[in-house]
Amino acid sequence: MSIKVAGVSKNFGDFAALTDVSVDIPSGSLTALLGPSGGGKSTLLRVIAGLEQPDSGVVQIDGVDATVLPPQRRGVGFVFQHYAAFKHMTVERNVAFGLSIRHKPKAEIRERVRELLELVHLEQFAHRYPSQLSGGQRQRMALARALAVEPKVLLLDEPFGALDAQVRKELRAWLRRLHDKVHVTTVFVTHDQEEAMEVADEIVVMADGVVKQVGSPDELYERPSSDFVMSFLGPVTRIGGELVRPHDIELFDEPEAGARPATVSRVTRLGFEVRVDLDIDGEEAWAQVTRGTAEHLALEQGKQIFIRPQHTRTSVAASSAPRSTS
Amino acid sequence: MTRNRTSAPRWGLRVVVLAYLMFLLVLPVVVILYRTFQHGLSPVFDALTTSDAQHAYKITAIVAVSAVVLNTVFGVAAAILLVRHRFPGRRILDAVIDLPIAVSPVVVGLALTLVYGRNTAVGSWFGRHGINIIFSLPGMVIATSFVALPLVVRAVGPVLEEIGEEQEQAAATLGASAFQRFTRITLPSIRGALAYGVVLSLARSLGEFGAVAVVSGRLLGKTETVPLYVLDLYNNFNQTGAYAASTSLVLVAVAALVASRFLRPRGAMT
Numbered sequence: 001m002s003i004k005v006a007g008v009s010k011n012f013g014d015f016a017a018l019t020d021v022s023v024d025i026p027s028g029s030l031t032a033l034l035g036p037s038g039g040g041k042s043t044l045l046r047v048i049a050g051l052e053q054p055d056s057g058v059v060q061i062d063g064v065d066a067t068v069l070p071p072q073r074r075g076v077g078f079v080f081q082h083y084a085a086f087k088h089m090t091v092e093r094n095v096a097f098g099l100s101i102r103h104k105p106k107a108e109i110r111e112r113v114r115e116l117l118e119l120v121h122l123e124q125f126a127h128r129y130p131s132q133l134s135g136g137q138r139q140r141m142a143l144a145r146a147l148a149v150e151p152k153v154l155l156l157d158e159p160f161g162a163l164d165a166q167v168r169k170e171l172r173a174w175l176r177r178l179h180d181k182v183h184v185t186t187v188f189v190t191h192d193q194e195e196a197m198e199v200a201d202e203i204v205v206m207a208d209g210v211v212k213q214v215g216s217p218d219e220l221y222e223r224p225s226s227d228f229v230m231s232f233l234g235p236v237t238r239i240g241g242e243l244v245r246p247h248d249i250e251l252f253d254e255p256e257a258g259a260r261p262a263t264v265s266r267v268t269r270l271g272f273e274v275r276v277d278l279d280i281d282g283e284e285a286w287a288q289v290t291r292g293t294a295e296h297l298a299l300e301q302g303k304q305i306f307i308r309p310q311h312t313r314t315s316v317a318a319s320s321a322p323r324s325t326s
Numbered sequence: 327m328t329r330n331r332t333s334a335p336r337w338g339l340r341v342v343v344l345a346y347l348m349f350l351l352v353l354p355v356v357v358i359l360y361r362t363f364q365h366g367l368s369p370v371f372d373a374l375t376t377s378d379a380q381h382a383y384k385i386t387a388i389v390a391v392s393a394v395v396l397n398t399v400f401g402v403a404a405a406i407l408l409v410r411h412r413f414p415g416r417r418i419l420d421a422v423i424d425l426p427i428a429v430s431p432v433v434v435g436l437a438l439t440l441v442y443g444r445n446t447a448v449g450s451w452f453g454r455h456g457i458n459i460i461f462s463l464p465g466m467v468i469a470t471s472f473v474a475l476p477l478v479v480r481a482v483g484p485v486l487e488e489i490g491e492e493q494e495q496a497a498a499t500l501g502a503s504a505f506q507r508f509t510r511i512t513l514p515s516i517r518g519a520l521a522y523g524v525v526l527s528l529a530r531s532l533g534e535f536g537a538v539a540v541v542s543g544r545l546l547g548k549t550e551t552v553p554l555y556v557l558d559l560y561n562n563f564n565q566t567g568a569y570a571a572s573t574s575l576v577l578v579a580v581a582a583l584v585a586s587r588f589l590r591p592r593g594a595m596t
Contacts (some may be wrong), residue, residue, distance in 0.1 A: 053493050071498040078499040084492035089512045098500035101510070142496075149500055 001062035001152035001185050002027040005099035008057030010043055018045040018054070019209045025153075025187060027062075030179045032200035033189045036232070038210040041189045045155050046189065048185040049078045062152050063252060077146030077184075081158040083138040091117070091141050098149035116144040119178070136167040140174075147182065156188035160195065172199050193233050197221070205229050237285045244309040249287040251276070252306040253297050255279075259306040267299050274299070278307065355576060362569040373567040374574060376485065381547050382555035382571070389538070389551060390531035393470035397527050400471075400521065401478025408479070408514070409486040418504050434472050435540025438465060442541075461543035466551070467541060469537035474530040481523030482516050489515045522589040529582035 003025040010018040012219050018040045024029050033041035035096045046052040048059055050071035059067050066074050086094050093100075095116055099109045120140040129140055139159060148156060159175070160168045165216045179186055188197050197205050197217040205212040205220065205228075213225045224230035227243050236243045240260075252259055265284075266277040274294040289299075289306065297305065362370055371378065388408035407530065408420055442449045442459040452459055459465040497507045498573070511518075535553040544556060552571055559568040 049499055051498070071495070072501045072503060078496065080492050080496060081491065086493055086494035086511060087489075097497065097502075097510075101500070101502050101506050115347055145496075145500065156531075316472075 002060075003063070003187065004043065004046065004058075004060040004151055006060075008044070008047055008054045010047060010052060010054045013234065015274050016209050017309065018047070019082065021057070021206075021209070023204055023211060023214065024154075025185060027185055029178070029182050029201050029279060030186045030199065030324035031188075031202045032202060033187060033204050033206055034196040034232070035191065035206035035212075037191055039207040041191075041204075041206045042157055044163055044206065045187060046292040048153070049076050049077070049155050050074050075149075076152035077149065077154045078140070078147050079154070079156040079159050081161045082128070082226050083135075083142045085133075085160075087130055087140060090127050090129055091133070094141055095144045095148050102149075112148060119181075120144040134167075135163050135206065136171055136309060137170065139163065143178075145254055149206060149276060151184065152186045154186040156186070158189050158191070161190075166306065168195075175199060182275075197233070205232065207232075224262050224303050233239045235288070237287070238283075239285050239307070239309050242309070246275075246288040248310040249285075249289075249291065249298075249309060250290060250308045251297055252308070255306050256308060256311075259308040262305055262307045264299055264301055264303045264305060266301060267294065269294075278309070310319045328445045340447060358569055358572050358576065361565070362573040365566070369436060369566050370573070372571040373564075373570040376567070378547050378550075379571060382550050385466075386551040386553075389470050390528060391465045392467045393474055393531045394524060394527045395470045397465070397474050397478050398520070398524055400475070401523060401527075402480045402482055402516075405482040405486055410491065415489070423476050423479050426473050431469075431473050431534065431536030431538075432540055435469055435537040438469055438472070438537070438541050443469070460541055461545065461549060463549070465541040466538050466549065469532050470531045473534050474527040474535055477526045477530060478520065478523035481519045481526065483566055485516050485519040499546075500535065507590065517530045522586050525582050525586040525589060528587075529579050532578055532582075541561070 003023075005021060005023045008018055008021045009016070013149050017293060021040070021044060023037060023044075033044060035041050035173040043052060047054050048061070049072075050066065050069060050091065054067070057067075058065060061074060061076070073080075085095065089097070092113055095113045096109050099112060106114075113126075113274075114123070116128055120143055122140055125133060125137065125141075130141065133141065139162075142157075143159075156175075163171065172195055175188075184201075188199070200217065202214065202216055203220055207228060213220060213229045215223075220223070221233050224233060230236055230243050235246050237246050237249075238244070239249070249260070250256075255261075260280065262278040264276060264281045265279045268277075268278075272291055274289050274291055276289060276294070276299055278285045278287060279300050299305070381512065404419075408416065408423075438455075439460050440446065442452070442460070442465060443458060444450060444453055449459060457464060461469065488507075493511050494507045497511045502510065533553055537558075538551055538553055542551070542554065544550060544554050544558070550558065553574055556568050556571045556575070559565075559571065
């Protein structure tokens with residue numbers, strides 16, 4: 001079920017949380033809303049869910065105008081950063097909530113809850129209370145609860161934000177596999193570019209209440225439409241006023257066509273990678289090379305070398321205007 | 327070690343606090359209990375089973391229960407309004423809720439008489455529709471509700487604040503209507519605090535004297551609650567009756583406080 005957001009603006013007092021935002025989220029996709037905190041991505045998600053009313057603009061879910069529908073009539077599943085577990089109910093009753101308020105037959109509810117708890121690997125915790133679960137387990141319970149009502153779209157607001165690094169990584173991979181199994185249109189908010197790149201089919205980059213760029217992880221990484229997107233999606237360094245990825249810099253020990261001289265100011269070995277800090281006519285930059293390259297060039301502090309950026313953003317920007325608006 | 331560190335100032339503090347409680351609280355209650363049962367149980371039983379006494383209990387029960395029901399409904403609504411909604415005048419409303427704690431109940435009674443008395447516009451309007459408020463049960467319920475008004479609001483408010491809105495929002499996205507969210511999420515989450523507020527309101531309502539004394543007209547056998555009845559007996563030199571009725575009030579209050587100890591949620595303000 002697709003989601004279409006058109007011309008949505010939302011202000012909180014003087015603060016413009018969203019300014020004329022338009023996004024199309026295709027049916028069955030797994031989309032990340034990525035951006036720095038305060039960029040409007042959570043607000044956009046809450047507008048889609050109906051938990052916030054936009055000041056202007058339209059939200060369509062599955063082709064139906066949902067802008068004025070209350071959250072309970074939108075058919076969305078919402079997962080909160082801090083789980084929003086119903087503390088006075090067992091795991092089983094949490095998951096059953098959406099079905100029991102629809103007065104489904106008891107046997108059907110029991111069967112469906114059992115399936116879902118299996119799906120999120122919480123079968124043996126059915127009779128526990130949320131306070132007896134770890135953060136990761138609570139979040140899986142929240143997911144099962146949201147999936148129980150077979151939502152048209154699943155919305156996750158920084159779902160792994162409150163978890164520690166190890167659990168985060170596990171749940172990310174698990175969410176990706178879950179989506180491959182369940183195929184419900186899913187949108188999740190994150191400020192972690194690695195998380196977005198790893199999990200999502202499509203990424204919507206947002207900052208300052210506007211959509212900066214929309215595309216697949218590869219498109220955004222390879223063809224960022226602005227310095228902002230480029231620097232938000234991965235490491236960058238600046239050479240001669242142009243942004244470049246540190247791993248896109250070639251190093252030579254002899255002069256080459258298009259290469260400029262630089263002095264090695266520091267060599268840091270980080271396992272397989274080597275970080276080479278450079279001094280180019282008084283400007284600082286850095287390059288990332290493999291251990292083999294570093295050894296082959298015998299890089300050491302003070303050595304005079306020649307560098308050539310392979311791609312810079314300005315040289316490719318023209319080919320990728322934002323396709324956010326429709 | 328701790329015993330050795332108990333120094334003179336600590337002992338001083340204990341003596342002061344205990345002496346204060348002794349003379350203010352423990353001694354009067356103990357003396358009342360002693361005087362009540364001085365001549366055994368049967369005079370107490372006789373005093374509590376006169377028709378006037380029975381009537382006073384009935385009136386007290388009606389007034390207190392009505393006031394508690396009103397304040398429970400209003401208290402939950404007001405707490406939700408104050409915690410969950412932002413509107414102009416919210417801070418003023420928040421302050422007004424505490425007014426009954428600060429204003430003398432006698433003043434409350436007088437003020438209600440001025441509004442609902444038989445010769446006032448509001449009072450005579452009700453009178454024409456067959457409802458007497460002052461010198462009658464409705465006025466006593468209003469007066470009692472007024473003095474016990476903050477208790478449920480202040481018990482429930484902090485807990486509402488603490489549980490936050492996310493559980494209710496989650497329930498909404500799962501398809502729950504506003505009514506279902508209230509009965510299935512909000513109410514179960516606040517039930518401990520609510521029970522605590524209700525017990526406190528009940529204790530306060532049972533013992534209310536000043537406001538009820540003014541609005542009831544203190545008509546023996548008609549509009550007299552137990553506290554009014556106690557003073558009446560005392561003024562008429564029926565001390566056994568006065569002590570017996572007092573003791574019954576004390577016992578109900580103690581029972582309510584014991585119940586509230588068990589019900590009291592962490593972090594609730596009184």
